[in-house]
Amino acid sequence: MTHITTTRAARTGLLAAAALLLTCAVPAQAVAGREPASDWLLLTVTQGDTRPGARPGVPGTQSGATRSALLLCDPPRGHARAARACAELDATDGRIADIPLRETHCPMIYAPVTAHAHGQWRGQPVEYTRTFPNPCVMAARTGAVFAWDTEG
Template identity: 70%
Template sequence: MTHTTTARAVRGGLLAATALLVACAAPAQATVRGPEPAGDWLLLTVTRGDTRSGSTEGTLLLCDPPRGHAHADLACAELDRAGGDIAAVPLRETHCPMIYSPVTAHARGQWRGRPVEYTRTFPNTCVMAARTGAVFALAEDPPAAPAPAPAPAPAS
């Protein structure tokens, strides 16, 4: 009789421990988010290095009117010309060093009522600036200007 009681107690304890483990290990289903801004907006982040251990900076770009970004006027104008598609921002002709120092650009938001989601890893910040214009130029420094066209060779 004692054996049966002990086996039941052990099984009950194991069942309770398993239920507790499953309940604690389950991911939270609700994500807390604040209200989304009205108009065109993008939450922009740039992660330098490995996305797991790199440093991340970010900002909220608002375009109605342009604000919240070091170069909001220029970034909003480029996005407007590209229809809100970051991949369609015109490529800037520039010479970038062949140094691998990866940066990951991420944008989430809405443009003209449509959701925007963009993530891309570039070999370095120069290539990111050439491909995305002022959109991810989060620092106060002026965004990289297009390189001047090469001068024509002198006539001989």
């Protein structure tokens, strides 16, 4: 009798486990079939003058400190102004150079920064590097894309 009860319990347990696996398999397939996020940019900002042969984002090839962030846009995350940065990129089809110049007054202080972006937007590769005379000019020219440590 114990053998029958144990077999019946094992059979019931196996049926329950199979039902659970089938229930969980459907969402797993839906997630697996979903296209990976196509909007991401690895952003770096390096302070200081660029030395000959320097490559943004590569330690030891530029004179100043390098900060970086990974901007993801589905949903927006990666820095404090990710939603705005993603909206600006969406409006320019991922072309950072086409972000409209923001009206602002920047000091005439030479404190160069090099902005670099590498990634993809809507499945297309993005590569952007530009040196600006100071962070204010960079923010005016690139909008919220490289403004990961500021609010507003």
